[in-house]
Amino acid sequence: MDRIEEFQAKRQRLLGLLDRHQLAAVVLTRRSNFAWLTCGGQNYVGTATEMGVGSLVVTHDQVCLLSSNIENARLLEEECRDLPLKPMVLEWPTEGAGREKALQQFRLNGPVGADSGIADIDLSRELMLQRRPLLSGEIARYRSLGRDAGSVMNRAALALRPGMSELAAASLLVGAALEMGIEATVRLVAFDERIDRYRHPIPTSKTLTGRACWCSEHGAMA
Structure with missing residues (x-):
């Protein structure tokens, strides 16, 4: 199983969460979940936090990389190389407001689940369970x-x-x-x-x- 195949297999697990909870999107920001879906990619700058500087937004149609303009290139080119991600670039240092605006676009199609406080539905525990069955x-x-x-x-x-x-x-x-x-x-x-x-x-x-x-x-x- 290569990286793309592993990524797609994990995406299928997340699509199951979308259907089970009738969600428009699932947002992964925790370092553990980002590393899991990207098959080893890292989204951290500071190490004294569980949260990363970029998020993965999974919908039925695509997976988006949501990050600021000062982080996006590194994340795409080094941490997520060759993965089928759509970049959504936020302007630093006002990316907080930009992130909320971007998430509101997804909420037009339904609630959003996430592993952090930005969620309509907290999926932290369910995402942990999704990570447990190991692929090859x-x-x-x-x-x-x-x-x-x-x-x-x-x-x-x-x-x-x-x-x-x-x-x-x-x-x-x-x-x-x-x-x-x-x-x-x-x-x-x-x-x-x-x-x-x-x-x-x-x-x-x-x-x-x-x-x-x-x-x-x-x-x-x-």
């Missing part, structure tokens, strides 16, 4: 991510030295992950007595004398 391309990407994550852990572990701080160890982990295109969204590091004392030890300035334990999470955006 997603399974392949998860397996590849697992191999890469193992490589990152090994590389960072081999660079550990006595006297190194947990913060320095975390930076090794994050740096190795970024070099492989992995965003480590959870970074837990513990040395010595902190390993047994704390369940979720975020890194501190404590230095290594004997034992080390760490883990990382990518965020499951395959």
Whole structure:
């Protein structure tokens, strides 16, 4: 299954939501949902938020990419390359008003469902359930991510030295992950007595004398 085939299979799931709720459109803005439908594309700028800077608007006839003029080119050319999307470009910095105006056009044909506060119907939970059955391309990407994550852990572990701080160890982990295109969204590091004392030890300035334990999470955006 190539990217276009995967995209179309997921679009069919969303068309089922449209029919079930009698919606005119479904709007995906959360990073997880954008990545899911685009088969790995990312719509974020800042990482400390679940919401992206571009939305996908799915109707019975098309899928639109709704974003500002300062984000649209990158999203189309790098994150959504070759996908059959219709660009809807909003003018920055007044894209908020433009977004509402664009959504009102879709509402002429019925209510709009979404994964954020702009919705007439909140589909957050149903969209999460739609993401759960994995397609062959997603399974392949998860397996590849697992191999890469193992490589990152090994590389960072081999660079550990006595006297190194947990913060320095975390930076090794994050740096190795970024070099492989992995965003480590959870970074837990513990040395010595902190390993047994704390369940979720975020890194501190404590230095290594004997034992080390760490883990990382990518965020499951395959």
